[in-house]
Amino acid sequence: MSDVAGIDAALSSARPQVVGALLRYFRDLDVAEEAFQEACLRALKNWPLNGPPRDPVAWLIFVGRNCALDEARRRRKQTALPPDDLISDLEDTEGALAGGLDDAHYRDDVLRLMFICCHPGLPATQQIAVALRIVSGLTVKEIARAFLVSESAMEQRITRAKRAIAAADVPFEAPGAPERAHRLAAVAAMIYLVFNEGYSASGGDSHVRVSLCDEAIRLVRLLLRLFPAEPEIMGLAALLLLQHARTPARLDTNQDIVLLEDQDRGRWNREMIDEGLVLVEKALRHWRPGPYQVQAAIAAVHAQAMRAQETDWEEIDRLYAVLERLQPSPVVTLNRAVAVEKIRGPAAALAMIEPLAGRLSGYFHFHGVKGAWLYALGREDEGRAAFDRAIALANTPAQAAHIRQHLDRLVAPGGLSRADSDARGSAGTTGRT
């Protein structure tokens, strides 16, 4: 850790614990962030000369706290300090001197820091942006690039979100068990949002996108180190790893999405898959199934099939049945129908999604799979109508292209050249239903 790159890595990995602890002392996010910045500057000056401290987190908290106190004393006339008994809490630094501090000590601090980003009044995109700024320490510029907006627009969004957070007044006392569980669930959902932001969109800077996925994995690992016995956190970690493992095979040379069944599985990241599989097993030992665990188990079934044809669709059907019970939703049933189609054919799958038509009328995947199954049954006119509907509902050009590519492939091998050209022809006529 003698070089600058090593120090940078140490500082960024210490950030959640340090900012979390400083937030507990000063009860003000801006003060905590500034104190962390100042401590980092001192670390960059100090550590190369004197060697890194044994416990960088405790060092940074100690130095950051003193910096903020100095600053507050300078401005004493303008700024009211929190009561002395709060900020004179030396527990962390004394513990560090005794050499007895571990991750568990900071777990409620880190959880609180993550939890304040999950303010229910903040829309999902703002939760993600704020988490990336506050917890991960990404710069506004980096976050703006990930969201394809200008730096000043992102700056405004984050400032607004921080104001909402400050007004929310999350309590600083160590939470009781029910509150802790509530916070964990909210934070897990936020981490999944960060991951999906990186995973789902194909536009923009793919480098930045991938780093959002990496960041989400870093956060969920941190959470799991702090809460090692939570099966749903294991499940979430496994789910993210198993999905991210496919990243090298997900886009073709034109940056178009490659469907799961067409991906070159040799390019999947085996290390991530192995880690994900272990975490699924670890989680399932608890016999406390939850939605992340079941979704991870489904991803694990895919990961274990070396070729798409070897996929155990019966197992996937069973797992989706469990997910339907845990978290009933028409989208889950739609996904289950995809497995059912593989096992019992398109007629059974169509019958299964028929009751969903009302609730999923605006969901493009619904019309995409419906069109494919109608074609498979020779009901081409109805199939084409469903395809057109799917394309009209696509949210982005990439999504539309993805659907069209999917449809082209479905209609091409059966000698349905008329339908094929029509499906292509409908590409430019979004809005036609």
Next chain:
Amino acid sequence: MRYVIFCYHCEATVAAWAPEQEAAVLEQRAVVRDRLSARGKLGPVVRLMPTTTATTVRGGAEPLVLDGPFAETKEQLLGFYVVDCATLEEAIDTGRQLVGQSGAMEVRPIRSFSPGAIG
């Protein structure tokens, strides 16, 4: 005499390394590895999965299985086994059979493994 050399570092920091930095560290170590290997002096080289994948089996009349790595500082590392198991359950069960009345066994999957040449 055979020696085991254990690698310690802050896991989160290593995970935050840029790819070039990780490559630089591995390259420096590869030089040492190759030198030992050429003389037939290198045994197994193991990289472990993150501690989040670890499970600990505590010894006792009824051994206790706990999530997470071995975290006590009052006990010392005294030895290790490398076993090939089909499932985590099988590995934990092996740990349970080994642990006995006291002490603990941390069961941690291996990320990469090269068997080496010394027998």
